[in-house]
Structure formats: structure tokens, C-alpha cells
Amino acid sequence: MNWKSFIIGAAAGAISSLAVREIISKNSTVSPERVLANVKKQFKQNGDINGSWIHMEAVPYQKQHIHYQVYKGGISKNNEGTAEQYEFVADAKTGTVIDVHVTK
Incomplete structure (x- = not known):
């Protein structure tokens, strides 16, 4: 496995999870x-x-x-x-x- 591919994949995963968390928190209620x-x-x-x-x-x-x-x-x-x-x-x-x- 290429380290560049691994780092790009990990960064994309982290960014995606932050975006999903932000969307969920905006639409959630107590x-x-x-x-x-x-x-x-x-x-x-x-x-x-x-x-x-x-x-x-x-x-x-x-x-x-x-x-x-x-x-x-x-x-x-x-x-x-x-x-x-x-x-x-x-x-x-x-x-x-x-x-x-x-x-x-």
C-alpha cells in the first residue's frame, strides 16, 4: 500500500465524519x-x-x-x-x- 493513498483516505474519512456530525447536530433537538x-x-x-x-x-x-x-x-x-x-x-x-x- 502506498502511504499517500493511506493518508488521503484517512483525511477524507475524517473530513466526512466531521461534516456528518455537523449536519446531525444542526438538525437534532433535545x-x-x-x-x-x-x-x-x-x-x-x-x-x-x-x-x-x-x-x-x-x-x-x-x-x-x-x-x-x-x-x-x-x-x-x-x-x-x-x-x-x-x-x-x-x-x-x-x-x-x-x-x-x-x-x-
């Missing part, structure tokens, strides 16, 4: 279960949670002229004997919470 677990972890820092939910499909969302694919969900908890409900919006690609609203 699972909704993982997003909900992270949101619950944050809310638990301020008290117990009574219930939670999340939509399993990502939907389009726009905030300040920026377009996202997001998961929408909610958390219910007791705050000094009063039931409070929160709805959240989380980026489907990163899992980052974009918005939280108190519902009544």
Missing part, C-alpha cells in the same frame, strides 16, 4: 422529557411541585423577531398554601427556557 426534567429541577429550588406537563412536539414560536422551534409546557406548585400555575416555552434545539408566564 427530548421534551429532558427539557421538562430541567425545568422541574429549576422550579424545585423554590418549593415543591404538584404537577407538570409538556407538549411532545416542537412548534414554531417568535420572540422579538427571532424564530424558534419550541416545546410548551407547564408547572403547578403550592406557594404558601396558594396554588400557582406557570407555563413555559423552551427552545427545542438547546432546551433553554425562553419564556415563563404565570397563569390564573
Whole structure:
């Protein structure tokens, strides 16, 4: 075997694998279960949670002229004997919470 052929083949393989990894990472999303677990972890820092939910499909969302694919969900908890409900919006690609609203 010729060393030049081996080096060219190895370089082509490495470049191809990097390109595939980049394409996959751009199209991948965080699972909704993982997003909900992270949101619950944050809310638990301020008290117990009574219930939670999340939509399993990502939907389009726009905030300040920026377009996202997001998961929408909610958390219910007791705050000094009063039931409070929160709805959240989380980026489907990163899992980052974009918005939280108190519902009544």
C-alpha cells in the first residue's frame, strides 16, 4: 500500500465524519422529557411541585423577531398554601427556557 493513498483516505474519512456530525447536530433537538426534567429541577429550588406537563412536539414560536422551534409546557406548585400555575416555552434545539408566564 502506498502511504499517500493511506493518508488521503484517512483525511477524507475524517473530513466526512466531521461534516456528518455537523449536519446531525444542526438538525437534532433535545427530548421534551429532558427539557421538562430541567425545568422541574429549576422550579424545585423554590418549593415543591404538584404537577407538570409538556407538549411532545416542537412548534414554531417568535420572540422579538427571532424564530424558534419550541416545546410548551407547564408547572403547578403550592406557594404558601396558594396554588400557582406557570407555563413555559423552551427552545427545542438547546432546551433553554425562553419564556415563563404565570397563569390564573
